[in-house]
Amino acid sequence: MLKYLRLFALFVKSSILMELEYRANFIAQGTLGTLYAGISVVTVLLVFSQTDRLGGWSLDQGLVVVGIFIAFDGLTESFIQPNIRKLIDGIRTGTFDFTLLKPVDSQFMTMFRYMRLNGLMDFAAGVVVIVIALSRLGLPVSALQVLTFLVTLVMAALIIYALQLMLATSAFWFVKVDNFTEAFRALYDTARYPVSAFRGLTRLTLTVIVPIAFMTTVPAQALLGMLDGALLAGSLAFGLGLTALSVALWRRALRSYSSASS
């Protein structure tokens, strides 16, 4: 465990060194990230300029969802996307070999080897949005709310991580899967709104089939004291279940690795 923490720190350090190699790119990425976060907030403000409530959520409650959306978007951009891109590329060109040659868990090595700083701007922006929304609501937040918030948040992170990893893992069979990860992006965009803003079948799909609801809405509900036991159970089930599934799929995929070219 200690070894893996130390490795993670080293990976982050080496990634930061790489980012600093290209100054102009670094600045451009940071600016774009902030802009993108701004757009997310504006979209939700626009929706609420037409209506007071969205799926039973007030503007400030809705902003908590947006804040979580932006923060996770930033973390994905920083910690997941760079690794997914390297993985898909590595499978196509065969440099994934080097990951398999190392005496370190290959899934860990694949998912945490690279990070980029650009998403950290979004992450910070997301946290700011949540704090502003909470202070405008002026509600007391109990210890239980904070605890369930953290639990559902960790589960949400696991769901996001596992889904993207599974999509990328399919590259072991299909090789070129850049569009699969685009599909995740498009689905994740719906997580910007509380899931109750959607009706009937769509809502059901976003809760049960593609667990978008558990990524942003459910953690927001936990923080706002709107969570019930069933949702908490669902969050745990999806978080742990999908993680286990992604590990199983990964193991299966390694058997299919064909190591391109010589």
Next chain:
Amino acid sequence: MPADVSVIDLAKHYRVHEKDAGLKGSLRAFFARRYRTVKAVDGVSFSLAPGERVGFLGPNGAGKTTTLKVLSGLLHPTSGEIQVLGHTPHRRESAFLRRFTLVMGQKQQLLWDLPAVETFLINKAVYEIPAEAYAQTLKELDDLLELGPLLRKQVRKLSLGERMKCELAAALLHRPQVLLLDEPTIGLDVTMQVRIRDFIAEYNARHGATVILTSHYMADVTALCERVIVIDKGHLLYDGDFRSLAERLAPYKVVKLRLPHPALGERLADFGELVSNDGLNAVLRVPRARAGETAARLLGQIEVDDVTFEDPPVEDVIRDVFAGGLEARA
């Protein structure tokens, strides 16, 4: 002494889809894939004693790289018993991964945008190399490869040869006992090839490491390996002493001549088999055993601007001999 590497009846089959040329072929392949099984390696057996240096020869697609990849645990064998240092490679046990290395001339592990030493530090942590051992190994590799200032330059600014030296160092920091080297000198100029070769020989001598080497350059194999294993189309064709193979497979040398004027070309056929002649540049094959005598005679009788005597490329020789149906068996 127990073998470091033991391969019994290894087979690796792939299922690949085929497609005809052109748009029509691509469309057909998109909708209705036809699959075919390729037997990349089919029933190969051999074993290596600790400290042995063995050359792996065979034309492109013979199954050399596939065999190395199975030995390193990257590929699961279709069938066969494979043991490397007492481990089954594809289980990828940590104790196994720590004791061997795979260097591929065509692929690099060095971080492109950072100095090589940053990759070294990551490998140090990945292999959990104690600080003292790391410093000692790095110093030794530095002495042997003359890495010096290269370590602090961004990898993208290094020449191909400099990068290969750093790749080798990165792959050897954990002091592996088995070295699998796949085309480690590919694309390098002759001086650098010799440097890399000398280094491999020195490393093997100092640490008694077992080395398997594949190369397009016969000289690599000549200089490094007493024993060679030849495979073609997934089958083992020869396993034994290099010297008898070289004579068997390449009984001639290639003479390349640059002539001052075209007329001289006519007379070249007297000295050996004329492979090509465009007037000013000619290529001859002369029997290996009479190479020296032929050289003396040639230079005495014909005015040349430049002449070189070379071994033909390994792949050419192997193809020639195999196409000629020469029996090559251990």
